[in-house]
């Protein structure tokens with residue numbers, strides 16, 4: 001068999017993922033235009049749209065008041081990230097029944113590497129059909145996916161973009177660039193708005209021109225080695241991913257209107273930091289820096305980082321947060337707050353003690369600190385066993401916010417445990 005006919009990677013991309021999960025969970029939504037939103041207000045945007053809603057021009061990022069103008073019958077559903085994570089695990093288990101997973105790219109994307117006989121397109125297509133049938137049978141018929149097959153992960157992903165929804169496509173190297181000439185630059189994976197603007201500024205407005213550029217030219221346009229990597233991936237050469245090491249734990253929350261009063265936002269920030277601390281303890285990390293950032297309703301932002309002693313202790317972290325919060329209130333006064341984010345950074349996998357701590361006897365404060373760490377761990381155990389918020393640190397935000405904290409980002413899928421922290 002000729003080398004260029006072989007495929008090496010299978011890319012699975014779920015279609016309108018959050019919206020199809022909602023349709024699968026609630027049959028009355030089947031066949032209807034659905035938009036999933038982070039909070040129930042007109043001033044938010046869709047984070048997912050069903051294919052029926054997409055037919056009206058609604059997509060991820062469309063503002064809800066605009067979406068309702070496009071489609072007055074649009075059904076708005078608040079996001080349930082815990083449900084999407086459960087489905088994610090079930091889908092990955094189904095995929096694993098057919099092929100070993102090489103990488104999980106996001107909550108709705110995964111890659112499998114093909115070997116031996118699986119690289120024959122006919123065999124790979126059959127595998128893809130079995131995966132689709134398995135997802136439909138075992139996860140639910142409303143859960144649709146596009147599967148792309150190609151010589152590297154990039155082109156396999158690109159193949160999923162070419163046929164949606166419910167696509168199955170082999171993209172061969174010798175079909176390029178013809179097969180993708182019709183695509184807008186921003187429709188290509190890795191080309192975000194910023195890179196698209198840079199490309200346009202240098203006169204690159206279509207895929208044909210992009211295709212003709214050299215790796216060095218793309219590196220200069222990107223302003224980093226990513227441009228060069230992009231060239232190789234687009235031209236069918238697999239470039240190994242850059243290893244990223246975990247160096248922070250954080251949570252962010254967009255506040256529903258009743259939580260925007262500064263004192264309530266403060267309670268949310270405290271809730272977020274105890275969640276992050278609990279997650280950090282579960283992962284076995286210690287932090288020496290705490291950061292908080294706030295976006296006000298008017299658009300102003302405030303951010304501050306403060307060093308702490310090397311700790312896993314929720315009480316120490318809460319104190320650091322409260323100190324920074326007080327500073328913020330002195331500067332900004334009582335303004336409504338739209339979003340709070342907290343981050344625990346400079347993580348290490350053991351307590352990072354100052355050298356002189358080794359040479360001196362533990363003080364009363366050291367002993368109190370280690371007792372608070374044990375207490376924090378004991379509280380984690382209770383919450384894990386009896387459900388989140390069985391035991392909490394102080395007052396909780398007055399409005400029940402189900403999806404506070406654990407949320408699905410494009411690059412990070414919460415673990416199941418996070419929904420109990």
Ligand SMILES: [Mg+2]
Nearest residue numbers: 013014015108
């Ligand atoms: Mg998708």
